[in-house]
Each structure stands twice: as C-alpha cells, then as structure tokens.
Amino acid sequence: xxxxxxxxxARDLKLAMRRQADIVSAVFFFIIVVSLFPLGIGPEPxxxxxxxxxxxxxxxxxxxxxxxxxxxxxxxRDGTLEQLALAPHPLGLVVTGKVIAHWLVxxxxxxLIAPVLGIQFDLSADALLVLTGAILLGTPALSGIGxxxxxxxxxxxxxxxxxxxxxxxxxxxxxxxxxxxxDATVSGxxxxxxxxxxxxxxxxxxGFAPWASAAALKIALE
Amino acid sequence: xxxxxxLSDFLAMGGYGLYVWGSFGVTALIMVMEPILVLRxxxxxxxxxxxxxxxxxxxxxE
Amino acid sequence: xxDRFNLYRFASPATFYPLAGSLIPYFVAVSVVFGLAGLYxxxxxxxxxxxxxxxxxxxxxxVPASWMSMFIYLxxxxxxxxxxxxxxxxxxxxxxxxxxxGALMAFLSLWTGALxxxxxxxxxxxxxxxxxSELILLFLYIGYMALTAAIDDTxxxxxxxxxxxxxxxxxxxxxYFSVKWWNTLHQGSSVNLTKSSMAExxxxxxxxxxxxxxxxxxxxxxIRARTIMLERERHTDWARAVIAGAxx
Numbered sequence: 001x002x003x004x005x006x007x008x009x010a011r012d013l014k015l016a017m018r019r020q021a022d023i024v025s026a027v028f029f030f031i032i033v034v035s036l037f038p039l040g041i042g043p044e045p046x047x048x049x050x051x052x053x054x055x056x057x058x059x060x061x062x063x064x065x066x067x068x069x070x071x072x073x074x075x076x077r078d079g080t081l082e083q084l085a086l087a088p089h090p091l092g093l094v095v096t097g098k099v100i101a102h103w104l105v106x107x108x109x110x111x112l113i114a115p116v117l118g119i120q121f122d123l124s125a126d127a128l129l130v131l132t133g134a135i136l137l138g139t140p141a142l143s144g145i146g147x148x149x150x151x152x153x154x155x156x157x158x159x160x161x162x163x164x165x166x167x168x169x170x171x172x173x174x175x176x177x178x179x180x181x182x183d184a185t186v187s188g189x190x191x192x193x194x195x196x197x198x199x200x201x202x203x204x205x206x207g208f209a210p211w212a213s214a215a216a217l218k219i220a221l222e
Numbered sequence: 223x224x225x226x227x228x229l230s231d232f233l234a235m236g237g238y239g240l241y242v243w244g245s246f247g248v249t250a251l252i253m254v255m256e257p258i259l260v261l262r263x264x265x266x267x268x269x270x271x272x273x274x275x276x277x278x279x280x281x282x283x284e
Numbered sequence: 285x286x287d288r289f290n291l292y293r294f295a296s297p298a299t300f301y302p303l304a305g306s307l308i309p310y311f312v313a314v315s316v317v318f319g320l321a322g323l324y325x326x327x328x329x330x331x332x333x334x335x336x337x338x339x340x341x342x343x344x345x346x347v348p349a350s351w352m353s354m355f356i357y358l359x360x361x362x363x364x365x366x367x368x369x370x371x372x373x374x375x376x377x378x379x380x381x382x383x384x385x386g387a388l389m390a391f392l393s394l395w396t397g398a399l400x401x402x403x404x405x406x407x408x409x410x411x412x413x414x415x416x417s418e419l420i421l422l423f424l425y426i427g428y429m430a431l432t433a434a435i436d437d438t439x440x441x442x443x444x445x446x447x448x449x450x451x452x453x454x455x456x457x458x459x460y461f462s463v464k465w466w467n468t469l470h471q472g473s474s475v476n477l478t479k480s481s482m483a484e485x486x487x488x489x490x491x492x493x494x495x496x497x498x499x500x501x502x503x504x505x506x507i508r509a510r511t512i513m514l515e516r517e518r519h520t521d522w523a524r525a526v527i528a529g530a531x532x
Contacts, residue, residue: 138409152448153431153434165423165426165427167422168423169424170451170452170459172420172459172460173458176462214450215447219444220440225329225331230330232327237337241339241403242338242342242399245342245395248392248395248396249345249396252388256384256388256504258484260511264507264510267511267514267515268514268527271514271527275528
C-alpha cells in the first residue's frame with residue numbers, strides 16, 4: 001500500500017522537477033498577490049497586521065488552485081490515467097500519492113515563503129510561526145479537496161474556471177481556521193484550538209478526498 | 223379579525239413598506255416568471271423534438 | 285423479485301412521465317391554496333411584532349425560502365445517492381430539475397434577508413452566520429449547475445453532478461459550523477432574526493407559506509424533469525408517441 005503511494009509520489013515529483021518553472025510561477029503568483037494588498041490599502045502597520053492572516057490565506061488558496069487543472073490532465077492526455085484506473089491496486093491509493101505530491105510542490109513552498117511575506121505585514125515572531133504552521137497544516141486539505149474538483153472537471157472545456165467555482169466554496173472552512181489561527185495569536189488568545197481543527201480537517205480531507213476523486217475519475221473515464 | 227384599519231395602513235406597513243413590498247414583490251415576480259419560463263422552455267423543446275421526429279420519418283420513408 | 289420489478293417500473297421514465305403530468309395540477313392547486321391562506325393569516329390577520337414592527341412580516345417569505353433552499357439541496361443529494369448506488373436514470377434528471385429552483389430559493393432568502401436587515405440592523409448586508417452560510421449554499425448550487433451544464437454526455441453529467449452533491453452535503457455542516465464559529469469570534473450582530481417569541485397566528489402563517497413554497501418547488505421541478513426526460517429519451521418508443529401526440 002505504502003509502496004504504491006511512494007511510487008506515485010516519486011514519479012510525480014520527478015515529472016514536476018522537469019517543469020520547475022510551474023512551481024516557481026505559482027510561488028511568485030503568491031508573492032505578487034500578497035504584495036499588491038499593501039499597495040491597495042495603504043502602508044499603516046496597524047491595518048496591515050489586522051489584514052495579514054486573511055490576505056496571506058486567500059492568496060495561498062488561489063496559488064494552490066493554479067496547478068490543480070494539471071493534476072490529472074497530463075496523465076489523462078498520454079493515457080497513463082486509463083492504465084492506472086485498470087490496474088489491480090485501488091485508484092484511491094494512486095490519487096493519495098498524487099495529492100501528497102501536489103502538496104509537496106504547491107503547498108510546502110508557500111509555507112516556506114509565507115513567513116517572509118508576513119514580515120512585510122509587520123507580524124510578530126509568534127504570529128509568523130503560527131502562520132507557517134497553519135499553512136503547513138492546512139494546505140494538504142486544499143490539495144485533497146482540489147483533487148475532487150480536478151477529477152470532476154477532467155477534460156471539460158473551461159475546466160480551470162469551473163474548477164475554481166466548485167472548489168473555492170469548499171475551501172472556506174480551511175480559510176476560516178487557517179486565518180483564525182493567526183488572528184487568535186495576534187490578539188493574544190492563542191491559536192492552538194484553530195491549529196488542531198485545521199489538522200483534523202487535513203486528516204479527514206487527505207483520508208477521504210482521494211477516494212471521492214477516484215470515483216470522479218472513473219466517471220470521467222467511462 | 224382583520225388587523226388593518228385601512229388600505230393605506232396596509233400599504234405603508236408601519237413605515238416598512240419599501241422593505242416588505244420589496245421582498246414580496248421580488249418573490250412574487252420570481253414565482254410567476256419561473257413557471258412561465260419553464261413552461262415556455264417545455265413548449266419549445268416539444269416543438270423542436272416534433273420537428274426532428276418528422277424530419278427523421280421523412281428521411282426513412284424516402 | 286417482484287418488488288425489484290416494481291421499483292424499476294416506477295423509476296422508469298415511461299411510467300414517470302404521465303404520472304408526473306397528472307400530479308402537477310394538484311401540486312399547483314395545493315400550493316395556491318396554502319399560499320392564499322398563508323398570506324391571509326400573515327399579512328391581514330397577524331398582529332404586529334412589538335419589537336420589529338411591521339417589518340417582521342418579511343418572515344413569511346424569508347423563512348420558507350431559506351428552508352426550501354436547504355431542503356432542496358438535501359433532496360438533490362438524496363437523488364444523487366440513489367443515482368450513484370442504483371444507477372437509475374430518473375435520479376439525475378430529478379437533481380437537475382431541482383437545482384434552478386433551489387438556487388432561486390437561496391437567492392430569495394438572501395434578497396429578503398437584505399431587505400429585512402436594512403431596517404433591523406441598519407445595513408443591507410451583515411456577515412451573520414446564517415446569511416453567510418446561505419450565500420455559500422448559493423455558490424454550491426451555482427457550482428452544481430455549472431458542472432452539469434459543462435458536460436455534454438448526460439450520463440457523465442448526472443454522475444459527476446451527483447458526486448459533487450454528495451461532497452457538498454458532507455461539507456455543508458462543516459461550513460456552517462466554521463462560519464458560525466468565525467462569526468462568534470468576530471462579534472456578530474446581536475439582533476436575531478427569528479428570536480422573538482411568535483404569536484400563534486404568525487407561526488401558522490409561516491408554516492402555511494412554507495407548505496406553499498414546498499408544493500411550488502415540487503410542481504416546478506416536475507415540469508422541468510418532464511422536459512429533460514423527453515429530451516433525453518426522444519429515441520424511445522414512449523417518448524416518440526408523446527412527441528407525435530403533442531399539440532404544436
């Protein structure tokens with residue numbers, strides 16, 4: 001079981017490494033969107049500190065969405081996906097591997113760059129730590145839920161826009177608790193409660209979403 | 223039995239007329255327009271299917 | 285064996301189409317009767333609310349519309365589950381027939397909520413937990429309709445839409461509770477729309493209006509389902525007979 005997941009992760013990472021420009025673009029998209037906000041609302045540190053969690057999280061949601069349409073599309077085009085669906089091992093495990101690989105190339109870089117962007121918003125060291133932790137804990141759920149949307153819209157015209165229409169409402173709980181964790185830390189309440197709920201959501205999403213995506217892929221491949 | 227003293231009282235809704243009638247008006251509009259549109263769509267679909275059926279039977283007869 | 289046969293017979297479009305056709309007038313009639321009775325009680329007989337004045341009368345459409353918007357989503361998810369489990373053709377058609385009405389109910393709930401909020405809260409829109417959840421529900425309806433509209437193959441559209449509905453219905457409670465928590469953290473509005481204890485006539489008026497909306501939704505969904513059914517089954521014998529017998 002772990003062999004299959006590991007093999008899929010290794011394969012997807014190798015493919016992603018051939019397309020490093022995509023990963024870098026998504027990270028820069030994140031950086032640019034976050035940097036636009038102070039220009040739009042003004043440089044007052046008080047205001048920026050208040051807005052930082054929401055801005056960083058919304059930008060993270062959008063940045064992880066960028067690579068979702070490609071999650072299954074490449075494998076679909078060259079016929080790999082059909083073969084994986086016909087293989088004896090459950091398709092859900094394959095999707096689990098793909099979700100983890102997607103997180104490693106889309107969610108993880110955001111978590112690493114987020115503290116630097118947080119400094120632009122004058123966040124304290126505590127808040128920066130919680131921000132990094134929240135993005136680390138929350139983005140796997142985004143990859144998981146996003147995989148369902150990517151599978152449902154596989155091969156459809158206007159798939160990218162449609163995908164965001166389907167997936168963004170389902171991202172709301174992650175946004176609320178992710179931004180809430182940082183907010184609570186800034187206001188001195190402590191973000192542990194939010195972080196543990198975020199972790200619960202991620203476990204649920206990474207556990208269940210691949211199987212729903214596998215069902216959606218089978219529908220799309222019929 | 224009836225709560226209102228006059229028609230103008232009823233229409234004024236104790237100063238909330240705009241809000242109350244704005245709500246009821248849009249609701250009524252939607253609940254009248256939706257059936258009209260749905261029925262019109264049904265009629266158009268039926269007519270289109272009938273044309274297709276006729277064209278098909280003409281083709282097979284030839 | 286016999287039960288199975290009957291179940292399939294009822295779920296077959298050939299039986300359902302005429303059955304739905306003969307039921308629609310009754311649902312319309314019942315809806316109109318409930319609606320008139322509800323409006324009479326709510327708008328003419330019910331006394332004013334001592335807290336909110338006459339503005340509270342928006343409740344007679346706001347609450348039924350909100351209930352229906354949530355209920356229709358649940359019914360769609362129910363049909364989706366049946367469709368995915370038993371592979372029945374009817375379920376996908378019913379889910380698609382219900383969606384536009386559900387979305388309109390969600391819109392009405394937001395519209396009347398805004399018109400109620402303005403005099404009560406002093407703002408057209410408040411990020412109240414329930415209003416926010418209703419907005420997200422509207423997004424879910426729009427996502428479902430966009431997905432099914434984008435897929436040309438009806439079988440795939442039904443199944444993909446069904447899966448999305450099931451994912452959505454699992455997420456609705458999570459979304460609701462997270463929005464509620466978010467709202468309490470950020471000091472939401474203190475005025476509660478349905479808090480004040482209601483007189484009996486008000487309650488009856490509201491229930492009658494809810495019945496009216498319910499019957500209306502069934503009637504509209506059945507009409508829409510019949511159109512979808514005819515379109516999809518146009519190559520079968522029964523559909524050809526119906527189409528040939530229809531008036532221009």
